[in-house]
Amino acid sequence: MTVERSRITVHGVVQGVGFRPFVSRLADDLGVGGHCGNDDVSVFIEVEGPAASLSEFTRRLRADAPPMAVIVDVAVESAPLRGDDSFRIIDSRHVAGARTLVSPDVATCADCLRELADPHDRRFRHPFVNCTNCGPRFTVITDLPYDRPNTTMAEFPLCERCLAEYRDPGDRRFHAQPVCCPDCGPHLFADVDGERLVGDDTVLLAVQRALQDGRIVAVKGLGGFHLVCDATDSSAVATLRKRKHRPDKPFAVMAADLSVARELCRISEFEAAVLQHPARPIVLLRKHHSTSVSPGIAPGIDDLGVMLPYTPLHHLLFAHTPGGRVTPPRTLVMTSGNLSGEPLCFDNDDARTRLGSVADVFLMHDRRIAVPCEDSVLSVHGDAVLPIRRSRGYAPLPVVLPARSPEVLAVGAEIKNTFCLTRQDYAFCSAHLGDMGSLESLRAFETSVQQLTHLHGISPEAVIADAHPGYSTRHWAQRYSERTGTPLHTVQHHHAHIASLIAEQGLLGTTVLGVAFDGTGYGCDGTVWGGELLLVGPDVLTTRRLGHLQPFSIPGGDAAVRNPARVALALLHEAGIGNFDGLPCTQAIPAAERAAVESQLVSGRGCVRTTSVGRLFDGVSSLLGVRHRITYEGQAAIELEALARTATRPAPLTMDVEGDQIRLHSLLSGLIAGVREGTSPADLALGFHHALAEATATLVGLAVATTGTTTIGLTGGVFQNRLFLGLLRAHWKSGGYRVLTHHRVPPNDGGLSLGQAVIGAAATMRGP
Structure with missing residues (x-):
């Protein structure tokens, strides 16, 4: 029997989650000797025994890890034999300047639920029962390292019984920093x-x-x-x-x-x-x-x-x-x-x-919340998750980058906002912060930036913002840059969307054809983009626009966003369709408002040119009588998708692709004919989804033929639409295409800061 010794280093969320007791139990189970301990960034392990046992130890280290552990990397190397025949937990080591990863909050585990429901248990009906495998983490942390004095639980001294559990390596509450009971916990x-x-x-x-x-x-x-x-x-x-x-x-x-x-x-x-x-x-x-x-x-x-x-x-x-x-x-x-x-x-x-x-x-x-954190929202597409809002339970887990990165702060967009910090080979996206339209929201944003930069010990070398000159986050970044002397970089909105997708997939350095469909993004030509096909990479700093939706005018800017009926009139005007009478969108607008909108469209005054697919969904929703005025962002498109899912069959609608544009005329002519002929609005809604998917696939196919790139990325808020996403992916089931969709950060603006961060870090590394 060959005896070997391995030195193993485990990086990730491996502290405060019961990892060392787990390693000790695993070693005892396999009959191997050695030791393990913590430093500020990892768990270090040395293990000695038969070669087959060490191989099984390494396998189970990942496969059987504690529920709250998140393993980022396991490094294994040979070590000299030391004759250890027992295993022990040794004292922690300190690494100057290092910062450990922070665990997100985790739902109450089955063991704690059994105690909660057991009249004979001392934690029966205790509203704050937790252990090493569950409970609050991110929301109670005030500083690192993650020890009880650096949490809001510091205000609740442990009773003797809880302290005994906390100190016992064999107890599941060993070093569970929020541990408490009715005698010593919050009420x-x-x-x-x-x-x-x-x-x-x-x-x-x-x-x-x-x-x-x-x-x-x-x-x-x-x-x-x-x-x-x-x-x-x-x-x-x-x-x-x-x-x-x-x-x-x-x-x-x-x-x-x-x-x-x-x-x-x-x-x-x-x-x-x-x-x-x-x-x-x-x-x-x-x-x-x-x-x-x-x-x-x-x-x-x-x-x-x-x-x-x-x-x-x-x-x-x-x-x-x-x-x-x-x-x-x-x-x-x-x-x-x-x-x-x-x-x-x-x-x-x-x-x-x-x-x-x-x-x-x-x-x-009476337990303080150190870091506010909204609920996360996911949808499911096939056998994959599609994040809509990434927050509690996921933040602040990092996205792993392929190489060490400069420390940058990316401030995100204007709605569904998050920000992102980079450190070493990690990108840390904040919890969801929401829309930046109020002074209170900006104050909450600034507080969150201060908390997370402090928690991770980051002093940004650059601050990164959206290129839109009107975003409040852009203004904040400019003030931050002027106050601190930190260089400011701006990033085009859809470039950041695609970079975000590439980064979360671990594919930085790969050339990607990115389809970025959303509601609003400041374009390189000063117009509003939102229906873009961009080539990004292999250098993430480089991008080229290969195609887009036909531009059309938005009358009244934000007023049109709140009133899809105005967008419908704009689409009809752009397509040269003059007879609006009798359509649901015209019936929904008072005569005076309609006259004002039509005058704007003819003169161009007060209009903004856009390629927005999000606005296209809004306009079609109004054309079909689904939604003419909205009370929340995306409402018209969400209700249009819901209607389309009730259809019996798609109406035979088409969208033409001419040169580098998806054109509007054939779609709008078909929709108007369908409405006037009494075709089911649901069938027309489904037909629209099919037509847009076909046209998008055609546009991408032309770009594939030109560039030779077969990796396609789907990003932007429109790809929260599971029906449209499924139709488009179906086009590339065969043919050698690689289709990327979001699984870790949202396709909407909640994921934008990650893309800003990786682009900004690359720009910082390259220098002026």
Whole structure:
């Protein structure tokens, strides 16, 4: 038998997640000797034994890692024999200037849930039960290294029993920094009708009664407040919409468990696995035709955003409270605790102030939230996830870059904003911050930048912004550059989208034909782009525009974005179709407004030229009578996709490709003829999706023939449309194409900062 010794270094999220006890148990199980310990960036291991046992040890190191561990890299090298026949955990080492990776927050594990439900356990019904395998992480960290004094749990000294668990390498709470119990942990309290209630069960019973009575409750969670009501109570849902100033945008629903979620939606096994992932994201699922929840939760669409409970408090809200006669809810609306356009509330006093006109009852606790974090949102396409919003459960896990990078700060876009920091060979995208249209949002953005740069010990060598001169993030970056002397670089919007996709796929250095379809992006020619075919790479700094949607005029700029009927008139004008009478889009516009829009289109005054596919979806939605005015971003396109999914067959529509452009005339002529002939709007909507997919594939095919590049990237907010994405991908199932889609960061502007960062880092490395 050959005895060998290996030196193994594991990088990733491997601290505070029970990795060293796991390594020790694995070594004992395989009968090998050696030691392991932590430094600031890794777990280091030396292991000695039979060659076959060392091979199995290395395999299981990855395959059986603790639930909260995220392994980025495992390096293995030979080491001299030392004769170890037992295994031990040794003291940690300090590496000057190093910063470890931070774990995201993770849903309550099965072991903690058993304790929560066990009347004989000392953590029975404790709303803050957690262990090494679950619970708060990112949202409670104030500094690194990740030790209890550097978390908001520092305010809760450990009792003797919890301290014993914390110090025991054989206990699953060994070095679990948020560990606590009812004797030493945080507690709940509630504000109900001017009265302060304390005592966990007293508070929970009062909240359940309030929900049963149709009241709105502000609930403090892991990363901020939710506004909550009974999802089956249409009156409560309508009240919440009115108070939150959110007339149509869908609400998310939390179901008590997977069986309740299945009553609401059709759920595949893969979707069930995504719902139950430790990140516990909101997952967009296809609604059943008839469900118990209020139709006012997601009006006009066939999807429902569903998530499962992910904190002990959530589970207790759905459980019977001892001493009470209230029937627990089975489904709850769980929407962000803010007013539309404002940042998330995460501080108790701020929530009372800003949500006082919305919530009837406040359910709070005394554990501070260090870093606010919204819920993540995913959809599923086939057997892959498509991120819509990357936040809780995923942030701040990094995207791994192929080489060491300069430290840069990329500030993102204007809506669905995130920012991105690079350090060494990592890119760290922030949690979702939302739209930057208010002073409060910009303050939240600046606070988040300060927190994350401090947490990762980053002093940016450059700040990167979108090329749009009007973005508030661009203005912020300019002020930051002037104040700090940090060089400012700007990046074209769609170039950043494609670079983001390339980076998340680990393909920097690859040449990609990028299809970037979205609503708005400042173009290199000063117009608004949004229907682009760009060649990027192999140098990520280089890009060339190979094609686009036919430009058309947008009358009134942002006013047209809010009024798809105006976009419909603009499309008809561009295509030279003069007879607008009798169409749904013209009937939806008052005569005076229509006359003003038509005058603008003829004169060109107050109009912006655009190639936006997002606006094309809006205009078609109005042409078919689906949506003429919107109350939230993307509404017209979302409802058009939902309508198309009800079609019996696609109407035979076409879009011509001439030179480097997808032309509009044949599509619009066909749509108008279909409307006037009484063709089903659903069939016309599906026909539009097919026609645009065919034309896009044709345009890409011409570029493939010219460039020889067969790697195609699909990015931009339009590719949240799963129907369109599926139709387009179907064109390249065969033929040797490699089709890239987003799986780690969103295709919308929430993923833009990653692309900005890798382009900015490359520019910084190249120098002036």
